Amino acid sequence: MKNLITTTAIGLMLALPAAAETKTDVQVTSPTDSAQVTVEQGSANDTFFKAIPHSISASGMIGKRVYVSETAMDPSKAVKAADQNWEDIGEVSDVVIGMDGNVDAVLVDVGGFLGIGEKTVAISMGSLRLIPDGDTENAYFVVVKGDKAMLDQAPAYEGDMQTSWADVSETEAMKVNNSAEAAMHKAGDAAKASAAAAGQAMDNAAEATKQAASDAADKTKAMAKDAAQSTKQAANEAGQAIDEAADKAGAATKEAAAKTGSAIDDAVDSTAAAVGQVGQASAEDGQQVDIASVDPDVLRGEGVYGPNNDKVGDVSALVTGSDGSVQGVVIDVGGFLGIGAKPVEIDTNQLTVLQDNHSITVHTGLTEEQLKTMPKYEG
Structure with missing residues (x-):
């Protein structure tokens, strides 16, 4: 902007x-x-x-x-x-x-x-x-x-x-960022609420256990003959209550974590999509150029976009032959902010480089799922 x-x-x-x-x-x-x-x-x-x-x-x-x-x-x-x-x-x-x-x-x-x-x-x-x-x-x-x-x-x-x-594209990107931040806050609030519910369930289970133990003691004093059976029954009930509380707490925590992860993924994808659409050369406005003519320092770090113009990775390195010509590129796929990404190698014949007056964009016909199934680049 x-x-x-x-x-x-x-x-x-x-x-x-x-x-x-x-x-x-x-x-x-x-x-x-x-x-x-x-x-x-x-x-x-x-x-x-x-x-x-x-x-x-x-x-x-x-x-x-x-x-x-x-x-x-x-x-x-x-x-x-x-x-x-x-x-x-x-x-x-x-x-x-x-x-x-x-x-x-x-x-x-x-x-x-x-x-x-x-x-x-x-x-x-x-x-x-x-x-x-x-x-x-x-x-x-x-x-x-x-x-x-x-x-x-x-x-x-x-x-x-x-x-x-003011630039309309930046305004839209800021709206997306604000929306992403709101989604992350909402996910965090949901996680806190679920954790509080899980804590309350465990407190209730502990109280039930305490009450069951007290009842068992009273029954032991009143009827020694039936004390063992009553204690066993109380212990079974307490154990079942603890198991149910633990299951509820585990399910609530998993659900909260899933919601949080989904919200973060949606936020990152939305932000990346908005920023990517602002800065990438389109097929209508861009001109296809030979990858060998692009400055390697410019090419490194460029986003790579799939069949639906979704960002599928980033160029991290160039693969050159013995004669110095560019044979392919290494693309980091998946991960978050570069952490946990998988590097894979793609030949130049599977890439299309578009250039307009403002940017250079790399496109491929492979989807992110297809790239993730490729062998890890070990070069």
Whole structure:
């Protein structure tokens, strides 16, 4: 949602009236190089651009991995893969535009795990180098000169990143999350109530046992001859009462646990489905691409969707042949937040990779049940 809002804001700012000339010369300057770019405008009032050569969109920048290199890079030379001396430091989360319409900096989320413990730093646009990807047309690597220590010492960005627009998709996702949280609370309340009922049943059984023992003692004093029989009968009744109470308590606990587990599963499935539908490239809007053309760092961690667009797992690793070509992928199936998941290997001919302007999505014709029956990947 934030990406869409930022792109919309950039579009509005760039749509402001420009100079009244047919062609506008824009000087792009960085610490190591400069380039003269001619922008062709295509309307009588010089407001709209027909084309802007050698340019990138903010939506294309947001989400890109950012690498740090101790050596300076030449933007005129393409590379076919991320340099082994580069270090992946994080991901572009936003673009900061000044009131003059110029891009001042990009915001990069660095450090942390699953968004926990990370911080956002603002890196000036002039410090970034966009290195062309030699394997993919119109693709590039984002590199900044420096080292990891530089980022550790960099101050966290404290600018106001709030916006006044609301994204329908995020609103719907928040509704799903709220619904999931309510379901989990409801399941927890049901479990507490069932546990309380089980405790009361056990207390009643203990009281019945106590009463039966007391009756047995009275009968022993009154009729010694019948004491043994009465005591045995009382013990049998007490034992049966305890057994019944234990059975009721066990059944209530099992039912509560089943309800709790079902509520959690429904909540997680609903949340995953909502988030997955927001971020995945559809068959109508996405374009099928060769899996070998996708950056491995981008492919790892991507969700895999089954025949009904239900998420069936996540890509955890790539399987390559002796010649370095991608032969298949390893998908983690089942589990909860990655815990208890089963890794299985799928050949590339059983996968379809779709790409649109915002995301890459992996699809397969196999269901989650079919994947769970496959042998565990031991590679």
